Amino acid sequence: MTSQQQNAVLVSAPGKVILFGEHAVVYGKPAIAASLGLRTYSWIRRTNDSNVRLNLPDIHTLPITWESRVLAELAAAHYRASDWATPAVLTPESETALSALIEGVTTPAVRQATLAFLHLYLSICKGRSDLDTCVRSALPVGAGLGSSASYSVTIAAGLLALGGYGEDPALVNGWAFMAEKVIHGNPSGVDNSLATYGGAKVYSHGKLEALGGFGSLRFMLTDTRVPKNTKRQVELVRERKLRFPLAMDLLIDSVQGIVEECKSLFLDVEQKRVSEDEMLTAMEALIDMNHGIMSACGVSHPSLEMVRLVTASHGLRSKLTGAGGGGCALTLIRPDTTRETLDSIKERLHLEGFMCFETEVGGVGVTVRSDPDACAWDSFADLPAAEWASLVSTLDKP
Amino acid sequence: MTSQQQNAVLVSAPGKVILFGEHAVVYGKPAIAASLGLRTYSWIRRTNDSNVRLNLPDIHTLPITWESRVLAELAAAHYRASDWATPAVLTPESETALSALIEGVTTPAVRQATLAFLHLYLSICKGRSDLDTCVRSALPVGAGLGSSASYSVTIAAGLLALGGYGEDPALVNGWAFMAEKVIHGNPSGVDNSLATYGGAKVYSHGKLEALGGFGSLRFMLTDTRVPKNTKRQVELVRERKLRFPLAMDLLIDSVQGIVEECKSLFLDVEQKRVSEDEMLTAMEALIDMNHGIMSACGVSHPSLEMVRLVTASHGLRSKLTGAGGGGCALTLIRPDTTRETLDSIKERLHLEGFMCFETEVGGVGVTVRSDPDACAWDSFADLPAAEWASLVSTLDKP
Numbered sequence: 001m002t003s004q005q006q007n008a009v010l011v012s013a014p015g016k017v018i019l020f021g022e023h024a025v026v027y028g029k030p031a032i033a034a035s036l037g038l039r040t041y042s043w044i045r046r047t048n049d050s051n052v053r054l055n056l057p058d059i060h061t062l063p064i065t066w067e068s069r070v071l072a073e074l075a076a077a078h079y080r081a082s083d084w085a086t087p088a089v090l091t092p093e094s095e096t097a098l099s100a101l102i103e104g105v106t107t108p109a110v111r112q113a114t115l116a117f118l119h120l121y122l123s124i125c126k127g128r129s130d131l132d133t134c135v136r137s138a139l140p141v142g143a144g145l146g147s148s149a150s151y152s153v154t155i156a157a158g159l160l161a162l163g164g165y166g167e168d169p170a171l172v173n174g175w176a177f178m179a180e181k182v183i184h185g186n187p188s189g190v191d192n193s194l195a196t197y198g199g200a201k202v203y204s205h206g207k208l209e210a211l212g213g214f215g216s217l218r219f220m221l222t223d224t225r226v227p228k229n230t231k232r233q234v235e236l237v238r239e240r241k242l243r244f245p246l247a248m249d250l251l252i253d254s255v256q257g258i259v260e261e262c263k264s265l266f267l268d269v270e271q272k273r274v275s276e277d278e279m280l281t282a283m284e285a286l287i288d289m290n291h292g293i294m295s296a297c298g299v300s301h302p303s304l305e306m307v308r309l310v311t312a313s314h315g316l317r318s319k320l321t322g323a324g325g326g327g328c329a330l331t332l333i334r335p336d337t338t339r340e341t342l343d344s345i346k347e348r349l350h351l352e353g354f355m356c357f358e359t360e361v362g363g364v365g366v367t368v369r370s371d372p373d374a375c376a377w378d379s380f381a382d383l384p385a386a387e388w389a390s391l392v393s394t395l396d397k398p
Numbered sequence: 399m400t401s402q403q404q405n406a407v408l409v410s411a412p413g414k415v416i417l418f419g420e421h422a423v424v425y426g427k428p429a430i431a432a433s434l435g436l437r438t439y440s441w442i443r444r445t446n447d448s449n450v451r452l453n454l455p456d457i458h459t460l461p462i463t464w465e466s467r468v469l470a471e472l473a474a475a476h477y478r479a480s481d482w483a484t485p486a487v488l489t490p491e492s493e494t495a496l497s498a499l500i501e502g503v504t505t506p507a508v509r510q511a512t513l514a515f516l517h518l519y520l521s522i523c524k525g526r527s528d529l530d531t532c533v534r535s536a537l538p539v540g541a542g543l544g545s546s547a548s549y550s551v552t553i554a555a556g557l558l559a560l561g562g563y564g565e566d567p568a569l570v571n572g573w574a575f576m577a578e579k580v581i582h583g584n585p586s587g588v589d590n591s592l593a594t595y596g597g598a599k600v601y602s603h604g605k606l607e608a609l610g611g612f613g614s615l616r617f618m619l620t621d622t623r624v625p626k627n628t629k630r631q632v633e634l635v636r637e638r639k640l641r642f643p644l645a646m647d648l649l650i651d652s653v654q655g656i657v658e659e660c661k662s663l664f665l666d667v668e669q670k671r672v673s674e675d676e677m678l679t680a681m682e683a684l685i686d687m688n689h690g691i692m693s694a695c696g697v698s699h700p701s702l703e704m705v706r707l708v709t710a711s712h713g714l715r716s717k718l719t720g721a722g723g724g725g726c727a728l729t730l731i732r733p734d735t736t737r738e739t740l741d742s743i744k745e746r747l748h749l750e751g752f753m754c755f756e757t758e759v760g761g762v763g764v765t766v767r768s769d770p771d772a773c774a775w776d777s778f779a780d781l782p783a784a785e786w787a788s789l790v791s792t793l794d795k796p
Binding site: 288294 | 638641642644645646647648649651652653654655656658659662680683684686687688689690691692693694695696698700703704706707710711
């Protein structure tokens with residue numbers, strides 16, 4: 001089962017978006033989620049300096065460093081029974097022990113990411129390797145785009161590959177889920193599955209099934225940078241549902257209809273009953289419909305409507321993705337959409353203070369590369385965010 | 399049954415808007431329509447110049463004049479059996495005879511209005527009165543706001559009052575419906591009923607019932623001046639419904655839910671279970687929901703979304719009214735909405751080329767006044783549209 005140990009790996013994993021079914025999923029309806037081409041990149045290399053180092057330059061100024069000896073002792077005390085082949089949860093006792101190692105880290109997001117890293121490192125490597133780890137992400141953090149899952153997947157896949165334990169996606173996904181539990185408490189498992197496997201999946205009653213026939217599609221993701229509050233948006237829908245059940249219950253049901261139509265569409269694609277152009281036209285209608293229903297549920301926002309207006313003026317269709325009330329919107333890019341059109345849309349949306357990313361939805365999951373020459377360590381860690389983003393956009397995708 | 403003959407009357411009747419349920423009504427669902435405070439005004443006076451004259455200054459340059467003797471002969475030949483108390487349809491034979499009287503009139507809207515006038519004049523007055531009639535309307539024509547019904551109601555009520563036949567609304571409504579048949583072929587009867595009775599009504603399966611508890615509400619009506627094509631919009635919904643039945647059938651059903659919620663809301667208002675503020679807040683949510691569903695059905699338009707964005711930026715909620723794809727939007731005005739807010743919204747929407755009207759929805763139906771001093775004939779007929787609009791805004795409403 002084990003394969004060649006590696007000296008350095010560059011691992012990347014995608015984010016995720018909800019394509020259809022947000023909010024209705026709260027009421028037991030199915031949703032369709034897909035991988036998002038904005039990826040998290042973890043570069044991990046062995047060193048011989050008796051240290052383990054975690055560098056998260058985008059969210060924490062300095063690398064966090066532990067002596068390997070200290071980690072090995074901790075592993076011996078708390079991770080003796082753990083096995084790289086059996087993903088296991090961080091126990092409260094281990095959490096207490098790990099917390100002592102990160103007393104200086106106060107930002108919650110950095111603390112959680114660090115705890116998750118340490119849990120995977122101790123479980124898989126048992127404190128037996130000196131490592132430098134640097135993680136950077138093209139994903140906006142906290143925007144509901146699965147940035148923590150894509151981080152967790154790259155760490156899990158990277159540590160397993162470095163240890164010579166192979167690249168079994170089920171194992172990567174299992175460990176990433178354990179890291180997600182450290183970060184989120186009670187994750188659904190959707191985000192790490194999409195970061196691991198890529199593609200598009202139907203999520204229903206706690207289960208994921210692949211959406212057959214769905215290849216990757218080009219989308220523009222717009223981050224309105226209007227802070228979203230998922231909990232508040234879920235409450236808003238619940239309140240409206242309690243106040244106006246006669247209309248809202250059917251609206252929530254109609255979201256399920258959108259998901260069923262999407263499944264049926266890609267079954268037709270798989271069986272070559274519709275052309276690509278027909279598929280895109282149908283997707284545009286479903287995007288329009290799903291957004292309209294979300295607007296009817298009260299979770300749109302003027303910023304999201306502005307994205308819709310601007311893109312519609314160029315013939316493109318957009319919808320909110322995620323909880324709404326701000327946050328992100330997705331715009332389907334057609335194959336015949338010109339560079340000028342996209343630039344013109346982006347320019348207009350930048351004027352509103354929004355950030356736009358051209359990317360794909362439904363692309364590949366985690367990838368592990370062991371040719372570290374592809375990207376020099378120094379530039380990977382030290383580049384300013386904008387230059388780094390430009391650099392990673394040149395990395396080949398396997 | 400007959401009352402005093404009048405020498406001159408000023409009759410006015412409201413337009414109508416659909417508050418909730420447009421498009422779903424095509425599939426047998428109920429809709430809520432209400433009178434619109436933009437009114438049509440008909441001034442009718444007896445003369446002794448042996449002529450009957452119809453002046454429609456806003457849509458036809460010159461008054462159309464017939465010799466009373468010619469009309470009396472035509473009445474004797476074709477309207478012998480007709481009775482002012484029994485509304486009757488224009489027969490094909492009579493239509494042929496009347497057409498000979500308006501050969502010079504080529505604009506379809508003017509021809510239809512003139513035919514309808516002649517049918518009512520010959521039915522009710524039998525060619526026995528010399529008359530001057532002048533009609534002006536504050537309603538945009540062809541915008542789905544019931545301008546023809548409000549015209550028909552003022553002519554019917556005016557001729558009945560002048561003839562001394564009283565102001566029985568059922569009779570006025572019956573004759574107006576006959577005029578609507580001349581103009582539209584196969585009208586639903588909703589528009590003339592609202593122009594006659596005012597208020598708000600639930601229309602379901604060809605029947606109208608009053609919406610209890612609904613007083614009049616202040617609204618801003620915005621005419622986007624984007625030409626609407628009702629038939630095309632109805633087709634768009636039908637196509638989307640055929641293509642995506644799983645989602646669309648439930649969406650259409652959810653519109654019925656909105657109408658039921660609205661009925662239930664005003665039952666609560668009637669029984670004093672909700673305050674005015676709660677009613678307005680609920681109306682705002684229903685407006686939002688209904689518009690979102692229409693958007694999901696594909697019948698919104700960037701111009702309508704712009705109205706929503708601009709009004710939302712001032713805390714007001716808007717929805718399309720009628721077929722969508724352009725046409726008009728309604729914005730609920732709250733009692734605490736300031737003059738500055740309204741002016742600021744109007745200024746912004748004027749920049750888009752839209753026309754805004756502050757008005758009421760659900761106000762009184764037809765009114766007949768016999769104090770012709772209220773408004774001098776000459777200014778009524780001859781003022782430019784803008785000045786006239788300003789003049790009628792000063793007319794008292796009984």
